[in-house]
Amino acid sequence: MKRAFLLILILYCSSVLAQAPANLGQAKSVANQSNKPILLEFFQPDCEFCQLAAQDFANNDTIKTLLKSVVYYPMDVNLAEGESLSTSYYVENTFPVFALCDSAGEIISHWTGYINVSLFERSLKEALSNPITIKSRYEMLGSSPTPDNIITLAKYNNEIGENVKAAELYRRAEGFQKGSDYLFKIFENMADATWKGKSSFKQFLQSADDVLAAKSGNITNVTGVGIIVTRVARKVGRTDEIDKYLQPGIDITGNKEDKRSKDLHTTLIADQALYVKKDTAGAISIKKESLGSDWENIPQKFYSFAKWCLERNIDLDEAENFASKAIEGSTEGKFRASILVTLADIYKARGKNTEAINTMELAILQDPQNSYYKTKLTEIQTKQGVK
Numbered sequence: 001m002k003r004a005f006l007l008i009l010i011l012y013c014s015s016v017l018a019q020a021p022a023n024l025g026q027a028k029s030v031a032n033q034s035n036k037p038i039l040l041e042f043f044q045p046d047c048e049f050c051q052l053a054a055q056d057f058a059n060n061d062t063i064k065t066l067l068k069s070v071v072y073y074p075m076d077v078n079l080a081e082g083e084s085l086s087t088s089y090y091v092e093n094t095f096p097v098f099a100l101c102d103s104a105g106e107i108i109s110h111w112t113g114y115i116n117v118s119l120f121e122r123s124l125k126e127a128l129s130n131p132i133t134i135k136s137r138y139e140m141l142g143s144s145p146t147p148d149n150i151i152t153l154a155k156y157n158n159e160i161g162e163n164v165k166a167a168e169l170y171r172r173a174e175g176f177q178k179g180s181d182y183l184f185k186i187f188e189n190m191a192d193a194t195w196k197g198k199s200s201f202k203q204f205l206q207s208a209d210d211v212l213a214a215k216s217g218n219i220t221n222v223t224g225v226g227i228i229v230t231r232v233a234r235k236v237g238r239t240d241e242i243d244k245y246l247q248p249g250i251d252i253t254g255n256k257e258d259k260r261s262k263d264l265h266t267t268l269i270a271d272q273a274l275y276v277k278k279d280t281a282g283a284i285s286i287k288k289e290s291l292g293s294d295w296e297n298i299p300q301k302f303y304s305f306a307k308w309c310l311e312r313n314i315d316l317d318e319a320e321n322f323a324s325k326a327i328e329g330s331t332e333g334k335f336r337a338s339i340l341v342t343l344a345d346i347y348k349a350r351g352k353n354t355e356a357i358n359t360m361e362l363a364i365l366q367d368p369q370n371s372y373y374k375t376k377l378t379e380i381q382t383k384q385g386v387k
Contacts, residue, residue, distance in 0.1 A: 031103035046369035163193035223249035337366035
């Protein structure tokens with residue numbers, strides 16, 4: 001199946017590139033002459049979602065018609081121009097990346113990923129419906145700000161990872177139209193910014209306080225605050241401050257009978273046991289009970305338990321055993337690679353750096369195009385003193 005997708009991608013790209021511009025300069029020239037915007041696509045040949053996009057682009061009439069309204073220019077990020085333009089167009093480690101641009105190459109809209117025809121159609125049509133460049137929108141922001149323009153810029157900054165800017169823009173939008181949804185978007189962006197070290201934990205907690213103070217009764221928002229605050233607090237070593245953010249989620253899900261609410265409730269009370277009550281054994285017991293009977297023999301469940309332990313740096317001996325067991329029953333390729341990376345992280349957390357290096361090398365053999373894995377391997381090797 002993987003070979004079939006790869007063949008489709010090769011044949012499709014060969015066909016498209018035969019008609020497509022030879023480089024971005026030529027794409028700009030064609031766009032200028034035809035009065036059409038440019039649609040850039042950055043792809044990895046071995047990316048399964050890029051392969052899915054290639055298959056749909058080759059066979060789906062809706063997408064074929066849509067592409068007639070743009071100058072379509074796909075770029076392999078492993079080749080010279082694709083690699084050199086990746087930074088300018090905010091391409092990181094997730095593919096494919098699309099950028100709708102004007103004839104000068106200025107970004108109009110930017111989105112990451114491909115799932116299906118309808119979502120791609122919606123993204124492209126939305127971008128084409130109001131083809132104002134981001135540069136122009138910033139100019140308008142100073143002279144005549146509108147809610148629509150502010151929200152568009154906020155979404156764009158969120159998409160390219162400029163989370164502090166995104167949060168600031170959502171705050172401006174909140175001034176036009178009060179609503180807890182904006183407050184939660186501010187909170188999510190402050191979480192990402194704090195995770196990256198671009199904002200303080202204090203500022204992040206203030207955004208969490210704002211969501212809870214709104215008293216929206218939205219289960220997703222209230223439980224999301226507890227779960228995300230805990231995750232960020234673990235990273236920065238501030239789990240002593242999380243109880244006030246866990247309890248509202250525990251309360252709002254306590255009497256719910258649907259599976260999703262029960263799962264959220266379990267996550268929150270387990271973390272409360274671990275970080276607030278300092279009861280590691282109790283937290284592990286809560287988690288295991290939530291997995292149901294015979295969970296030790298169900299790969300999806302015992303692997304999820306291994307990851308849960310790794311995230312919290314507890315019961316790593318058992319986590320190692322279950323991650324190793326999950327590898328034995330996995331299929332080769334990207335999924336096995338992801339399990340191997342989990343096992344490598346467990347080894348690293350236990351100080352077993354040689355085993356971590358060997359396991360990361362195995363993961364890369366399973367998913368050789370994954371640059372993130374190569375970066376992780378280099379980090380572990382550097383710590384171990386391996387060149």
